[in-house]
Amino acid sequence: MIRGVRGATTIEVDQPELIWEATAQLVQEMVQANKIEVEHIASVTVSTTTDIVSAFPAKAVRTLEGWQYVPIMCMHEMDVAGALPLCIRVLMLVNTTVAQKDVQHIYLNEAVSLRPDLVR
Template sequence: MIRGVRGATTIAVDEQELVWEATAQLVQEMVKANNIEIEHIASVTVSTTPDITSAFPAKAVRTLEGWQYVPIMCTHEMNVAGALPLCIRVLMLVNTDVKQADVQHIYLNDAVSLRPDLVR
């Protein structure tokens, strides 16, 4: 069965290294919290708010050891007034037998405000 694992984080300013570091950290924490084997990842979609233009966050994921064959795509979020700025979101589709209620979604930095009901 495929389950979605969600995560989000924020950066202080739009700088290439910060985008890559924050994205890699988020993805690694998502995998660790859910005991995910990279081979079981079907795909990853990474989105950013429109104020992030310095780097493709997917590059940070593709360069992690063992991730070179995981399909990864980047996109921008809708530009909605009042949205959390400088935010990177990840949706990871994973083959797992874990119940949907037991999936641990990861929210870091200011992104904890997006889904406080899911922050553990």
């Protein structure tokens, strides 16, 4: 069965190194918290708020060891007034037997405000 694992983080300023570092940290924490094996990942979608334009966050994921064959796509979120700025979101589709209620979604930095009900 495929389950969605969500995560989000924020960066201080739009700089490539910060984007890559924050994205890699988020993805690694998502994988660790859910005991995900790379071979079980169907795809990853990474979105950013429209104020992030200096680098593709997917580059950070593609350079992780063993991730070169995982389908990864980047896009921008809707530009909604009052939205959390400088935010990177990840949706990872994973083959797993874990129940939906037991999936651990990861929210870091200012992104904890997006889903406080899911932050553990």
